[in-house]
Amino acid sequence: MRRSVGAWLLLVCVAISACIVHETPAGPTVTEPIGYPQRTLLLGSGLRVVLERAPDFGAAGAVLVVGAGSADDPEGKGGLAHLAEHLAFSATHAGVSFHDWSRNLSRGVNAMTSWDTTTYHAFARTPSLPASLAFLSGVVNDPLAGVDAT
Numbered sequence: 001m002r003r004s005v006g007a008w009l010l011l012v013c014v015a016i017s018a019c020i021v022h023e024t025p026a027g028p029t030v031t032e033p034i035g036y037p038q039r040t041l042l043l044g045s046g047l048r049v050v051l052e053r054a055p056d057f058g059a060a061g062a063v064l065v066v067g068a069g070s071a072d073d074p075e076g077k078g079g080l081a082h083l084a085e086h087l088a089f090s091a092t093h094a095g096v097s098f099h100d101w102s103r104n105l106s107r108g109v110n111a112m113t114s115w116d117t118t119t120y121h122a123f124a125r126t127p128s129l130p131a132s133l134a135f136l137s138g139v140v141n142d143p144l145a146g147v148d149a150t
């Protein structure tokens with residue numbers, strides 16, 4: 001009996017709380033995005049580099065988007081693009097292994113393979129930006145540098 005009274009009391013509390021109406025504050029709810037100056041460079045190799053300066057944060061971000069993903073896997077070799085993404089992180093670029101880079105230079109490193117792209121990104125303290133860019137440049141130029149067959 002005591003249990004059913006508790007269940008009814010809980011049901012009444014839930015019903016009452018569902019009836020509480022919250023007023024939406026007056027005024028616009030959309031904020032304007034923060035825009036920083038951008039510069040786009042097209043390198044001779046066809047690599048497009050977009051630079052955006054945001055001095056307020058004390059951090060730097062680098063994103064590398066490769067225009068190849070799982071849709072580009074050869075017939076019967078599904079997952080090859082994803083494997084290449086992981087192997088690129090097993091390589092050594094600009095004299096730095098991924099593990100050293102992520103542990104010592106970076107604040108957040110990750111990669112993902114989608115249907116049509118493979119994306120690598122890193123966020124680091126501002127002084128580490130050149131090392132981050134060198135590492136990502138190595139991913140572009142020789143993604144499997146130092147990776148052996150085992």
